[in-house]
Amino acid sequence: MKLVFLLEGATLDHPVIWTLKIRLDLSAVNLVFQLLHTMIITIIRRLDSLQINLIEWSTGTTIKTKTNILKSFALSKLTYFSYLEKYTEEEIKQLNKIVEWFLSASNYKNTNGFNVINLMSTKRSKYPLTDGGWNIWNIQKRQDAQRLWMINQFMDAVENNNINSAVHKSWNYQLTSRRITSNFLRENLPEWNKISFRKASFNSFIAIKNNKNTPLTLQEWYKEINHMDPTIPKTEFQKDLKLKGYNYNNLFRNVLEIKDPKTRNTMFRFHSRCLPLNYLHDKQCIMCNNDMSKDPYGHLFFNCIKTKEFIKIHKLKRFLFDSTGSNKNWSYKRFDNNNKLVNQITPIIPENKMKDHQINADYALDQFHKPFFEWNYKAINYDLNRSFAYRNLIALILHHIWIWICNQLYSQEKEDTSTLDYELILKKWHKSARLEFIKKIKTFKLDNSKQPHLINTPNTINNITIIRNEIIKDYCIPKTILPKRVIIDKFI
Secondary structure, three states: OEEEEEEEOOOOOOOEEEEEEEOOOHHHHHHHHHHHHHHHHHHHHHHHHHHHHHHHHOOOOOHHHHHHHHHHHHHHHHHHHOOOOOHHHHHHHHHHHHHHHHOOOOOOOOOOOOOOOOOOOHHOOOOHHHHOOOOOOOOOHHHHHHHHHHHHHHHHHHHHOOOHHHHHHHHHHHOOOOOOOHHHHHHHHHHHHHHHHHHHOOOOOOEEEEEOEEEOOOOHHHHHHHOOOOOOOHHHHHHHOOOOOOOOOOOOHHHHOOEEEEEEEEHHHHHHOOOOOOHHOOOOOOOOEEEEEOHHHHHHHHHHHHHHHHHOHHHHHHHHHHHOOOHEEEEEEEEEOOOOOEEEEEEOOOOOOOOOHHHHHHHHHHOOOOOOOOOOOOHHEEEOOOOHHHHHHHHHHHHHHHHHHHHHOOOOOOOOOOOHHHHHHHHHHHHHHHHHHHHHHHHHHHHHHOHHHHHHHHHHHHHHHHHHHHHHHHOOOOHHOOOEEEEEEEOO
């Protein structure tokens, strides 16, 4: 009898094969059971040690970083073992608990283990980031995709007469002789045939290919079988709130274009309702003692008296007007309202862009939303057409408000901060512009590194000037914020 095991680190192109030739006697049977037992124990141990390994990662990372850590350093290692043995439903449940814990826990070294408030449902977390999910793998579908990918790679080897590995030779013999003894083929070949037929590929020994005429990648197989509901998913609280003016068509896509990772993370978690605030539903506000009306997000960020005092709405309006284009992007009015001067700024939407009421009919109703700027849900609605500077600065402002709210809700030693520090926000905004300028210059340098004779030529200097002007225009900043003179290798 010949046993062939695909060891860890092997690929179908370069397999590491462990081959044992033994007699079919009692000692052989015992050896087989010992080997299988060892492999199963290894899988279980990896599952048990996953949480311990994830503890080593920093607790201050963003949701996007956490999902990348999970898939690159945890889930990919575990799903590798599904080559040998599929995970049971109970093991998948345990794995989902670990995933939820890692994404939701504020302190990974908490002795309570998995006992955390889940910030997003398992179902919703599997949707892509552009739809407001966390883009977490569906482990069941992921291991199915992996097995279909293996069969497809085998079919490609058959098609190109490149059958070298012992596994492929065995499969080829079974298929040609029509005597399938492999459990792997029995379980997965029918599904591969269904997909092949659906794609109008009637030759059973031709690999299923993509538009580039290459065999489907593992990612493409996962998309092929992981059919998601095309309706944009909403969280439980978004359904309850029925936010007017929000259609979620491009909201998360636009949120993901925010430059600063931390502010992008806060804005994303606000709109996907996965800030640690959901447990505050139907409770009184800790800061002002008013009812939060089933919407702690809206109350704490927009309606709380203490938050309004912290923001100073008149300062916010003036700051946005001055920092995001002034009269180019805003119309400004100042009028007397009951012996009190009020600033009113209204965004100017370019002619080639859709107006608010064209994006959503709710905005045509004056009693619902005024056309001018107000600090409410409309101010952070990324479905609407707003300038690059506005979207990034409003996210930076929301992030600083969130830091202040966290301090008020969770800190035992509350900071005595009376108002939002707009000067600090402006400094961070200018720093972001300089970093983006340096990044683009470095990219320009790399693109021209193979032509050193072009450095410091009039054409190169002109291109750098164009880059500088684009940054100044997008960030709505004075020319003095960026370096006046730039040498390719140094910044002065």
